[in-house]
Structure formats: structure tokens, C-alpha cells
Amino acid sequence: MNILLISPTLKGIGGIAQHVRDLIKFLKENGHQVDVISSENILTIPIKKLKNPSFLLSSFFKTKFMKKYDIVHAQHPIAALAMKNVTGKKILTIHGVYSQQIEMLHGKLGSIFSNKYEKNALTWADAITAGSIEALNHYKKSNSNVFFIPNGIDIKSLPSGIDTRYTKQIIFVGRLSKEKGIYTVIETAKNLPKDIDLIIIGDGPEKSFVMESIKNYKNIHYLGYQSKEKTIPLIRGSQLLIQPSIAEGISATLLEAMACNTPVITTNIGGNIELFNNDCGILIEPENSNELLNQIICLIDDEEKLAKISKLALSQVQNYDWSHIGKKYLDLYKKLLNS
Numbered sequence: 553m554n555i556l557l558i559s560p561t562l563k564g565i566g567g568i569a570q571h572v573r574d575l576i577k578f579l580k581e582n583g584h585q586v587d588v589i590s591s592e593n594i595l596t597i598p599i600k601k602l603k604n605p606s607f608l609l610s611s612f613f614k615t616k617f618m619k620k621y622d623i624v625h626a627q628h629p630i631a632a633l634a635m636k637n638v639t640g641k642k643i644l645t646i647h648g649v650y651s652q653q654i655e656m657l658h659g660k661l662g663s664i665f666s667n668k669y670e671k672n673a674l675t676w677a678d679a680i681t682a683g684s685i686e687a688l689n690h691y692k693k694s695n696s697n698v699f700f701i702p703n704g705i706d707i708k709s710l711p712s713g714i715d716t717r718y719t720k721q722i723i724f725v726g727r728l729s730k731e732k733g734i735y736t737v738i739e740t741a742k743n744l745p746k747d748i749d750l751i752i753i754g755d756g757p758e759k760s761f762v763m764e765s766i767k768n769y770k771n772i773h774y775l776g777y778q779s780k781e782k783t784i785p786l787i788r789g790s791q792l793l794i795q796p797s798i799a800e801g802i803s804a805t806l807l808e809a810m811a812c813n814t815p816v817i818t819t820n821i822g823g824n825i826e827l828f829n830n831d832c833g834i835l836i837e838p839e840n841s842n843e844l845l846n847q848i849i850c851l852i853d854d855e856e857k858l859a860k861i862s863k864l865a866l867s868q869v870q871n872y873d874w875s876h877i878g879k880k881y882l883d884l885y886k887k888l889l890n891s
Contacts, residue, residue: 568628702872793814
């Protein structure tokens with residue numbers, strides 16, 4: 553098959569970027585031709601509120617005169633306008649519930665445009681894939697051609713090694729942004745016992761807030777953006793990974809922690825509920841730093857419970873390996889081509 557993937561981003565540690573990289577790798581390993589349009593190979597404006605709108609316009613003009621493809625696969629509604637331009641069977645993958653995320657980040661005013669745009673984007677696709685059951689149920693209300701395909705990880709390709717720098721080490725890995733719960737992370741971190749060290753890895757709009765907030769705390773260590781080769785050993789070397797998101801699909805970071813035998817504390821929202829529905833992780837209320845702090849303190853020295861959680865998580869994460877997830881995409885591609 554000749555496949556065009558359109559994604560607002562391809563680099564970095566974000567879930568969409570990683571998902572697209574792994575999908576490209578899987579498709580190429582299975583003999584398919586893959587072309588990609590992303591912000592890394594077209595003109596975009598590298599300013600927070602202008603990057604996505606500029607990608608929408610640039611990708612639209614980029615695809616205006618493109619050749620026919622068997623499959624045109626857009627990742628994120630912002631890529632749907634470019635998808636509409638290209639001849640081929642069209643798939644739109646939505647990571648989370650787009651309109652809810654926009655309202656959370658930009659308020660009611662921002663959601664007015666996003667709701668209208670999203671409704672149009674859904675009609676441009678021959679099929680829609682949702683990354684969580686929550687998103688599946690949401691989009692099925694307005695489109696019957698929605699399929700559940702969660703994010704996956706390539707377990708066998710995760711870098712090896714263990715990087716333990718502190719006796720009691722916990723870690724946060726992700727975008728430094730409101731929806732990832734970075735405010736809760738910092739509020740919790742300030743009250744950690746001095747013998748518990750928190751490593752923060754990531755970049756994003758709240759980077760300055762993080763750096764300013766932690767400058768007087770010797771047990772909070774901000775490492776900035778790190779490569780996968782450095783991040784995975786640090787996850788594997790930590791007793792806990794925390795991710796108190798307030799909006800989430802199926803998080804690649806949480807899947808990686810599960811594959812690394814590192815227990816997770818996260819929030820009882822979205823895809824997290826699906827991912828940790830059998831006691832293979834700890835779920836807390838969003839925006840509750842006291843509950844997060846209490847869970848960290850209770851678990852950090854409970855080796856028996858940590859081991860039990862890790863074992864269950866490792867078993868659960870096998871269902872999200874790309875050997876399974878990739879096949880779901882190929883089955884959908886073939887179904888569309890044969891329809």
C-alpha cells in the first residue's frame with residue numbers, strides 16, 4: 553500500500569509524535585510505502601498559539617496537488633483539512649476528545665471554533681479511530697464509522713539499562729502543560745519528604761514555571777527534554793512514575809512505565825481508567841496534590857505492593873504492543889480499500 557501520514561508533529565516525547573513514529577516503523581517493516589507530512593518538513597510558526605494554525609494552512613497547501621494514495625491517514629483533527637485534499641481512503645485518528653481538550657486549554661471562546669471544525673473534520677474521513685473507549689463513545693454519537701485502536705508501544709525496541717540516581721527516586725515524564733497535570737506535580741513536589749527525589753523530564757509551555765518553582769528545592773531535579781535512550785533507563789530506575797493528567801487518552805509514557813516494571817500513579821480519567829482497570833496502577837482524583845503525595849509516601853517503601861503492581865502492569869501492557877496495534881490499523885486499511 554502507498555500511505556500518506558499527516559501529523560502536526562513527528563519529533564519529541566509527546567504521545568502523538570511517538571505514535572506516528574511507531575506507526576511509520578511498523579508499516580515500513582511490513583513492506584508498505586509511507587510518506588509523511590509534519591511540522592518538521594513544512595513551514596510552521598514556532599510560537600505556542602500559532603504552530604497548529606500554521607500547520608493547518610501549510611499542510612493544506614502542501615497537499616493541494618499531491619498524487620493519489622491508497623490510504624491518507626491524518627493524526628489529530630488539525631491534520632484533517634490536508635487529508636481532505638488528497639485522493640484515497642481517508643482515516644482520522646483522534647487522541648482523546650479534541651473539543652474537550654481545546655475548551656480546557658483555551659476556554660469557551662476557543663471551543664466555539666474547534667467544535668465547528670471538528671464536526672466538519674469527522675465528515676471528511678471514511679473512518680475515524682479513537683484512542684480510548686471514552687473517545688470512542690463520544691464520537692460514535694455523531695459518526696457510526698468509529699473504531700477503537702489505542703496507542704501502542706514497541707516493547708522490544710525500548711532502550712535497555714537502569715539509571716537510578718537516588719535512593720528513593722520518582723519520575724515525571726511528559727509535556728510541561730496544564731493538561732498533563734504539571735501544576736499538581738509541582739505542588740506535590742514541594743511537600744515531598746527530603747529523602748524522596750523527583751526527576752522531571754520534558755518541555756512545554758510551562759517550562760519557565762517549573763524552573764522558577766523548583767529552584768530552592770534540592771530534591772527536585774529538572775532535566776529538560778531527554779532522548780528516549782536516556783529517558784527509558786531513568787523510568788526503569790525509578791520506584792514510581794507519576795502523571796496526574798487532567799485530560800488523557802492512552803498515554804505512551806504510562807505504557808512505557810508498565811513495560812519497564814515501574815509502577816504508575818495517575819488520575820482516574822479517560823484512557824487511564826481503561827489502562828489500569830485491574831489494579832496494575834494507582835488511580836487518584838485529578839488536581840489533588842494531597843492524594844498524590846499520600847500515595848507516593850505510602851507506596852515508596854512498600855516493596856511487596858510495588859512488585860505486585862509491576863507484575864500486573866507488565867502483563868497488561870502486552871496487549872498494547874505494536875505487534876497487536878499495528879495489525880488493527882492494517883486490518884482497517886484493508887477493510888476500507890475493499891469497501
